[in-house]
Amino acid sequence: MRRHPSAVVVAGWALLNGVLLAVLAVYGESPLVYWLWGGVVLVLALAAGAVLLSSRSAPDQHVRYRVPDRGAGAVPPAAAGLLLVALGFVYGHWLLCVAVPLLGVSAALAVRGTTARER
Secondary structure (H helix, E strand, O other): OOOOOHHHHHHHHHHHHHHHHHHHHHHOOOHHHHHHHHHHHHHHHHHHHHHHHHHHHOOOOOOOOOOOOOOHHHHHHHHHHHHHHHHHHHHOHHHHHHHHHHHHHHHHHHHHOOOOOOO
16 A cells, blocks of 8 residues: 555545544434445545556556656645735735745745655
């Protein structure tokens, strides 16, 4: 499992949704909600099994991925930070407490680069 944590991530999502289903049961929701949310838990559990099987069948999984540009890894945190800045105008400037560190991380990734180092 150390080499292929992707199945653990998907199983974690299934477990989290199972806990949320239990919370719904505590609050006494309708049976339709149980069926729908239980279906989600089942689909996630099946997806975790599929991910586990696919990760075991390919032991030469890449650990480091090369990106075409050194600063390409800075794009997702920059996009999330800019989205939070835009949402800060609607929901309040307190979102800047989350956006500014994300923009700082994206700036550091843009300067440092995200390509794998040659050994």
